[in-house]
Each structure stands twice: as structure tokens, then as C-alpha cells.
Amino acid sequence: MIETKNLEFSYNHGKENEFRVLKGLNFSVKKGSFTVILGHNGSGKSTLAKHFNAILLPCGGSCFVEGLDTKDPSLLWEIRKRVGMVFQNPDNQIVATVVEEDVAFGPENLGVKSEEIRKRVDNALKAVGMYEYRKSAPHHLSGGQKQRVAIAGIIAMEPEYIVLDEPTAMLDPVGRKEVIKTITNLNKTMGITIVLITHYMDEAVGADRVVVMDGGEIIMDGTPREVFRQVKALKDTGLDVPQVTELCYILRQNGVDIRDDVLTVDECREEIIKIYNKHSAKGQKYD
Amino acid sequence: MIKITNLNYVYSAGGPFEKAALVDINLNIEKGRFVGIIGHTGSGKSTLVQVICGLLKPTSGQVLIDGKNIYEDKNKKELRYKVGLVFQYPEHQLFEETVYKDIAFGPKNMNLDEEEIKRRVLYAAKVVGLKERHLEKSPFDLSGGQKRRAAIAGVIAMKPEILLLDEPTAGLDPKGRDEILREIKELHKKENLTVILISHSMEDIAKLADTVIVMNKGKVHMMGSPKEIFAKANELRQIGLNAPSISELCQKLRDDGMPLPPNIITVQDAAEEILKLLGKL
Numbered sequence: 012m013i014e015t016k017n018l019e020f021s022y023n024h025g026k027e028n029e030f031r032v033l034k035g036l037n038f039s040v041k042k043g044s045f046t047v048i049l050g051h052n053g054s055g056k057s058t059l060a061k062h063f064n065a066i067l068l069p070c071g072g073s074c075f076v077e078g079l080d081t082k083d084p085s086l087l088w089e090i091r092k093r094v095g096m097v098f099q100n101p102d103n104q105i106v107a108t109v110v111e112e113d114v115a116f117g118p119e120n121l122g123v124k125s126e127e128i129r130k131r132v133d134n135a136l137k138a139v140g141m142y143e144y145r146k147s148a149p150h151h152l153s154g155g156q157k158q159r160v161a162i163a164g165i166i167a168m169e170p171e172y173i174v175l176d177e178p179t180a181m182l183d184p185v186g187r188k189e190v191i192k193t194i195t196n197l198n199k200t201m202g203i204t205i206v207l208i209t210h211y212m213d214e215a216v217g218a219d220r221v222v223v224m225d226g227g228e229i230i231m232d233g234t235p236r237e238v239f240r241q242v243k244a245l246k247d248t249g250l251d252v253p254q255v256t257e258l259c260y261i262l263r264q265n266g267v268d269i270r271d272d273v274l275t276v277d278e279c280r281e282e283i284i285k286i287y288n289k290h291s292a293k294g295q296k297y298d
Numbered sequence: 299m300i301k302i303t304n305l306n307y308v309y310s311a312g313g314p315f316e317k318a319a320l321v322d323i324n325l326n327i328e329k330g331r332f333v334g335i336i337g338h339t340g341s342g343k344s345t346l347v348q349v350i351c352g353l354l355k356p357t358s359g360q361v362l363i364d365g366k367n368i369y370e371d372k373n374k375k376e377l378r379y380k381v382g383l384v385f386q387y388p389e390h391q392l393f394e395e396t397v398y399k400d401i402a403f404g405p406k407n408m409n410l411d412e413e414e415i416k417r418r419v420l421y422a423a424k425v426v427g428l429k430e431r432h433l434e435k436s437p438f439d440l441s442g443g444q445k446r447r448a449a450i451a452g453v454i455a456m457k458p459e460i461l462l463l464d465e466p467t468a469g470l471d472p473k474g475r476d477e478i479l480r481e482i483k484e485l486h487k488k489e490n491l492t493v494i495l496i497s498h499s500m501e502d503i504a505k506l507a508d509t510v511i512v513m514n515k516g517k518v519h520m521m522g523s524p525k526e527i528f529a530k531a532n533e534l535r536q537i538g539l540n541a542p543s544i545s546e547l548c549q550k551l552r553d554d555g556m557p558l559p560p561n562i563i564t565v566q567d568a569a570e571e572i573l574k575l576l577g578k579l
């Protein structure tokens with residue numbers, strides 16, 4: 012479990028330009044779960060996530076990873092081994108001049124044996140669909156390709172938790188789906204705990220839990236269905252809902268009696284067809 | 299108008315990492331268009347807009363803007379401020395002490411007076427939704443999405459005639475994304491601005507563009523109206539793309555026998571058509 016207790020954080024702490032972001036946040040991520048964090052720009056998502064592997068340290072309160080206090084410098088290594096991070100921007104994460112060396116970098120640092128590294132690197136690159144590019148130079152890759160290499164680098168470290176800060180922002184639709192499938196797979200088959208920060212509402216649909224942040228605080232927390240049915244509240248905080256959820260919302264507002272917690276295309280299709288068939292049958296009766 | 303003929307671009311030509319990023323591109327983009335470019339990662343989108351704005355010199359072929367070759371020295375000065383590019387990852391270009399100075403950087407280079415520079419900075423900040431309190435911050439103290447806004451503002455402040463946007467909304471929250479795109483659409487209408495928008499969001503392209511260019515492996519795979527393009531969902535999927543999920547839904551509803559018109563690509567249109575069929579409109 013990752014757990015924050017009364018977590019406070021300010022940038023430029025103690026200076027005149029101090030900027031308070033987290034004001035006593037209590038939050039926890041259960042082992043094995045898939046949590047998505049949503050929130051408008053500047054709501055504090057990255058700030059919170061950076062506490063999970065001790066990139067940022069609390070100014071007040073605490074953050075624990077499996078009971079390990081991130082404030083204790085002697086535990087840093089243990090914490091980073093357990094929690095891998097994929098950032099918004101792949102360029103800052105790529106270190107080597109050849110893709111496969113870049114992916115090997117993490118496990119090498121962990122002291123993994125070289126045959127094992129080979130295996131992990133190949134598997135990780137295949138998992139993100141970049142195996143063909145293993146000998147390429149990362150800086151010659153396109154934005155989306157680099158992002159996938161960065162994710163492979165973390166996968167190769169086989170951490171217990173992976174925190175992904177907008178990993179798909181630069182991917183094409185198919186690439187995005189592949190990455191989400193990859194992440195879901197890591198969660199379902201290997202039991203890796205996932206925390207995913209995203210601005211794509213569709214990516215939250217398959218999560219166990221959706222958390223919405225605003226002003227450094229958590230303002231909604233529930234299953235995707237529970238959260239996305241609150242269309243108006245989400246829009247008020249600068250977010251959106253999946254297209255089909257929005258469609259059902261508009262239909263409801265115009266007097267159609269349709270469920271308010273529809274999340275996928277197929278669910279939506281089923282609901283609408285049911286209503287349409289009922290409507291046509293009624294029409295025929297009175298004709 | 300932008301006229302591209304037999305354009306090829308090869309990275310590291312002759313070297314071990316040689317890569318043909320653009321292959322035989324022929325395009326005409328009329329003034330005042332709102333063009334969306336979609337394509338899988340690595341399909342050449344960024345390369346194409348960098349060629350159009352004069353940053354990468356074509357390996358072969360020609361790019362004419364209003365009839366002038368952008369790679370001839372005598373035209374460089376004139377064309378320099380005509381075309382504005384917001385880079386992919388534009389936040390890398392932020393380097394000034396404050397956000398204000400960063401946005402002012404372009405206009406300053408254009409030798410505008412302080413008054414005009416200030417007017418433009420405030421105007422551009424407003425377009426992208428940055429507040430005055432952000433302007434005195436260091437760009438490095440902004441969140442990811444705020445940095446993105448600052449970088450877009452820097453180009454808008456130069457008031458180009460052709461605005462090239464390379465994934466400008468990746469990393470923006472949905473409201474910010476809608477706001478900025480709405481403002482850009484307004485600029486496009488009001489100033490007859492030509493906009494070329496690269497995006498991985500099929501939803502945004504469906505909502506905004508009047509013309510869509512589909513890139514695949516360095517080539518123009520197809521070009522057409524959003525309705526034409528997004529009707530080809532299967533073909534799109536094969537080249538790394540898709541249609542907006544609302545078009546997918548409407549197609550499935552048609553398959554189920556609901557007499558919806560073909561080629562619905564926005565939620566608004568879908569809602570309207572479905573409400574009609576349910577007798578609610």
C-alpha cells in the first residue's frame with residue numbers, strides 16, 4: 012500500500028514565493044489496484060505522484076510505501092525499487108543512445124544479472140511494441156515512440172507499483188490503446204499496482220477507482236461509473252466524460268429515460284437500441 | 299496558399315540512420331483553411347510542418363507560400379513572421395526568467411514597441427487562458443499544462459497568418475483543450491487565419507477541421523472532409539488511427555437497424571439525430 016497522512020507540500024517552502032499545493036492530504040492506494048487520477052491543469056496530480064517515489068518529500072505529514080517512510084533517506088533505494096515512475100515527458104527520461112541500452116539502464120542499476128536483463132529488455136520492448144527499434148537511437152524516434160521506450164524502461168525494472176504521469180499524451184490512438192492494454196495487463200496478470208494520471212477520460216473507464224483532484228484536494232473518489240455519472244460536477248472542475256457518457260447525458264436532459272452511468276460504446280449501443288425499439292413499437296401501435 | 303510539390307525529406311541522408319520521413323508529398327492548402335493532420339506516431343507529421351515553416355530544408359521538391367519559395371534567401375525575411383509554429387513539446391523552448399518575457403520574446407524580435415508588445419502578451423495570455431498572476435512566475439514553476447499554454451501564447455503573440463500547431467493540446471485538461479481550440483477557431487474565422495493542426499485526438503479534429511490530411515509512413519494516405527475520412531474507420535485502424543468513438547457508436551446503431559444518417563462525427567450531431575428518431579425534437 013502507498014499511503015499519505017496529512018501530507019502537506021509547498022514549492023519553495025519557507026521562501027517568500029512559497030506556493031502551497033497539498034494541504035494535509037490523506038490518500039491511499041491499495042496493493043494490486045488500478046487507480047486513475049484526474050484533475051485540471053495545476054490541480055496537484057504530479058505533485059502528489061512525485062511523493063510516491065520520494066522525488067518530492069513532504070513539508071508536513073508523511074508518505075509511506077509499504078510502510079517505508081519516504082522521508083527516511085536510508086530507505087530511498089528500497090522505495091525507488093518498489094515504485095517506478097513514467098513521466099509526462101519522455102525526453103527527460105531517456106538516457107542512453109541506443110533503445111535497448113536505455114531500457115537496460117534501470118535493471119542494471121538494480122544489479123540484475125545480465126542474462127536476466129536481456130530477457131527483461133526484450134519482453135519490455137515487445138510489451139510496448141518497440142522491439143523492432145531495439146537498435147535505434149532514441150533521439151531519432153518520434154515523440155510517441157520515445158514515450159513507449161520510456162515505459163519499457165520502467166517495465167524492465169519490474170517494480171511493484173508503476174506511477175504513470177500522462178504516459179499516452181503523445182501517442183496515436185492505436186498506440187494509446189496498446190499502452191493502456193499493456194498497463195492493464197501488467198496489473199491483471201502480474202499484479203503490479205497502477206496509478207495512472209491522464210487527461211483522456213476514456214482511459215479511466217477500465218480502472219478500479221477514479222480519483223478527481225482540485226486545488227490539491229480530492230473532490231471525488233469512486234468507481235468509474237460512480238464518478239463519470241456526475242457529468243455536471245466534472246465539467247465544473249474542468250474535466251469531461253467519455254463521449255458516449257456525454258451523449259447519454261444530453262439524451263437524458265432532453266427527456267429520454269436512459270441510464271446515467273454508461274461508459275462504453277457497446278453499453279451505449281445496447282441502451283439506445285432498447286429505447287429505440289420500444290419507441291418504434293409504440294409508434295406502430297397508434298398508427 | 300501553401301503549395302507543396304514532390305516533397306521529400308530524408309533525415310541523416312547517407313548515414314547509417316538514414317530515414318525517409320516524407321515521401322513524394324503533393325499538397326495544396328488554400329488560405330483560410332482549417333486543416334487537421336492525423337497519422338500514427340512517426341508518420342512524418344512534425345517533419346512536414348517543420349518543412350512548411352522553413353526549419354527543415356527539403357531533400358527535394360518545393361514548398362511555396364503565396365507563390366514564394368520559402369528556401370530562397372530573398373524570401374526568408376518576408377516569410378519569417380508569416381508562419382508561426384507551436385512545436386511538439388513546446389515547453390522545451392521556454393527559457394526566459396518569467397512567463398511574460400517568454401511570451402514577449404517573439405514580438406520583441408519583431409521590433410515592436412513596448413506598448414504593442416504588452417498588448418500582444420496580454421492578448422495571447424488571454425487566448426490560452428493564463429492568468430496575470432502566472433505571467434510573473436518563472437516558466438519552470440508552472441504545471442505541465444500551464445507551460446504548454448505559455449508556449450502557445452508565445453506564437454500567438456506574433457500574429458502569424460499561418461498557424462501551425464503540433465499537438466498543442468497534449469497534456470491539457472479537457473476544459474483547457476476546448477477553450478484553447480475554441481479561441482483558435484475564433485481567430486481562424488475572425489482573421490481568416492490558416493490553421494494546420496496536428497493532433498492525436500480524432501474528436502478534436504472532427505470538431506474543428508474542414509479538411510483532414512491522413513499521413514501514413516511518410517506519405518499522404520488520404521485527404522478529405524472529416525466526414526469522409528472518419529467514415530473509413532477500418533482503414534484508419536489499420537494505420538494506427540481510429541474514428542471518434544461517437545462515430546463508431548452511430549455506425550453500430552445503423553448496423554442494428556436505426557436509420558441514422560451516415561458519417562456522424564460529433565456528439566452534438568449524434569444527440570440531435572437520435573432525439574429526432576425518438577420523437578423528442
Ligand SMILES: Nc1ncnc2c1ncn2[C@@H]1O[C@H](COP(=O)(O)OP(=O)(O)OP(=O)(O)O)[C@@H](O)[C@H]1O
Nearest residue numbers: 022051052053054055056057058439440441442443
Ligand atoms: N517547481 C514548481 N515551483 C513552483 N510551483 C510549481 C512547481 N511545479 C508546479 N507548481 C505549481 O503547483 C501546482 C500543482 O502543479 P502540478 O504539476 O502538481 O499540477 P498537475 O495537476 O500535475 O497539472 P498538469 O495537468 O498541468 O500536469 C500548480 O499550480 C503549479 O503552478
Ligand SMILES: Nc1ncnc2c1ncn2[C@@H]1O[C@H](COP(=O)(O)OP(=O)(O)OP(=O)(O)O)[C@@H](O)[C@H]1O
Nearest residue numbers: 151152153154155309319339340341342343344345
Ligand atoms: N532527427 C531525426 N533523425 C532521424 N530520424 C528522425 C529524426 N526525427 C524524426 N525522425 C524519424 O522520422 C520519422 C517521422 O518523424 P516525425 O517526428 O515527423 O513523426 P510524427 O508523425 O510527428 O510522430 P509523432 O506523432 O510521434 O510526433 C520517424 O520515423 C522518426 O523516427
Ligand SMILES: [Mg+2]
Nearest residue numbers: 056057441442
Ligand atoms: Mg502534471
Ligand SMILES: [Mg+2]
Nearest residue numbers: 154343344386
Ligand atoms: Mg510529431
